[in-house]
Amino acid sequence: xxxxxxxxxxxxxxxxxxxxxxxxxxxxxxxxxxxxxxxxxxxxxxxxxxxxxxxxxxxxxxxxxxxxxxxxxxxxxxxxxxxxxxxxxxxxxxxxxxxxxxxxxxxxxxxxxxxxxxxxxxxxxxxxxxxxxxxxxxxxxxxxxxxxxxxxxxxxxxxxxxxxxxxxxxxxxxxxxxxxxxxxxxxxxxxxxxxxxxxxxxxxxxxxxxxxxxxxxxxxxxxxxxxxxxxxxxxxxxxxx
Numbered sequence: 001x002x003x004x005x006x007x008x009x010x011x012x013x014x015x016x017x018x019x020x021x022x023x024x025x026x027x028x029x030x031x032x033x034x035x036x037x038x039x040x041x042x043x044x045x046x047x048x049x050x051x052x053x054x055x056x057x058x059x060x061x062x063x064x065x066x067x068x069x070x071x072x073x074x075x076x077x078x079x080x081x082x083x084x085x086x087x088x089x090x091x092x093x094x095x096x097x098x099x100x101x102x103x104x105x106x107x108x109x110x111x112x113x114x115x116x117x118x119x120x121x122x123x124x125x126x127x128x129x130x131x132x133x134x135x136x137x138x139x140x141x142x143x144x145x146x147x148x149x150x151x152x153x154x155x156x157x158x159x160x161x162x163x164x165x166x167x168x169x170x171x172x173x174x175x176x177x178x179x180x181x182x183x184x185x186x187x188x189x190x191x192x193x194x195x196x197x198x199x200x201x202x203x204x205x206x207x208x209x210x211x212x213x214x215x216x217x218x219x220x221x222x223x224x225x226x227x228x229x230x231x232x233x234x235x236x237x238x239x240x241x
Contacts, residue, residue, distance in 0.1 A: 060134040060227035064089060067225060070125040071118075078117055089226070092205065093118060095219035098168065103151040105163035107171060119172040122223065123182070133188050139224040140165045142198040143205070145215040162198025168221055169196045188228065 068088045075082055083092040097118075099111030107115050126132060142161035153159045173179045185193045206214045 057227075057229060060229075063131050063134040064225050064227050067122075067125040067131060070128075071121050074121045074125075075118060078121075080114055080117060082118070089224060091122070091223040091225075093168075093221045093223070095216060095221075098164075098221065100164060100219070103149055103160065105153060105160055105167050107167050112171060112175075115168055115171050116175055119168075119176050123172075123176070123178050127178075132185065132193065134227055135193065136187055136189075136226045136228050137191075137224075138194050139222070139226070140169050140194065140196045141203075141222040141224055142166075143203060143218060143220050143222065144201050145209060145218040146201040146204065147215065157200035158198055160198075161200045162196075165196045165198055165221055169194070 065088045068084055068091060071091055072082065072084060080097065081094075082097065083094065084090065085092065097111070098115055099108035100106075101108070126135070126138070142163070142165035144157040144161045146157075149157045149160050151160075153163050155162075173182050176182070182194055187193050201218065204218045205220065206217045209215045209218055
């Protein structure tokens with residue numbers, strides 16, 4: 001009885017398209033390892049950038065705090081009482097410090113020197129030790145209480161608050177020795193450092209004011225100092241992932 005033998009399967013060793021399953025898996029493992037290494041390197045880079053930007057942000061916050069504390073200390077030594085926000089980012093100049101009459105936006109003559117003293121102290125603090133490189137904008141902001149105003153300069157409380165902020169800015173620009181510098185100084189992005197705006201009653205220091213004392217706290221000019229927030233480098237790396 002003859003045994004039937006199955007003919008051996010011939011493998012075409014010269015066929016370039018033939019790859020074993022184990023070879024495919026090995027290649028995938030290599031690709032996965034390489035991709036993981038690239039991702040790990042990118043994550044390390046992001047962590048390094050984030051740590052550096054957090055350090056710079058903390059440094060900028062300390063610079064702003066130093067500016068505000070110096071302004072408060074030096075003005076207090078001159079007998080000028082102003083206020084600050086809890087986060088030490090806003091210097092609040094009460095209405096009575098600048099002597100604004102009810103419904104008026106001109107700084108009274110007997111309060112002009114006080115307004116100039118505030119400007120001098122603020123500029124001295126900002127110009128010290130290259131602090132400008134940490135700042136984005138210095139806003140001079142006018143605010144009113146919630147009671148309606150229908151007199152000059154028009155536009156109700158919005159117009160009144162804006163013109164009061166402009167009055168302080170114009171006083172500094174025209175009568176301080178650094179007036180020209182004020183107009184020309186830029187932040188590191190090449191944009192004007194100082195800006196003026198009016199918010200009317202929309203951002204009260206004391207919400208739902210009911211007494212004259214509460215209303216008086218809402219009538220003010222704020223100097224808001226904003227700092228640079230260096231996040232562009234991290235976003236660039238994240239966009240490449």
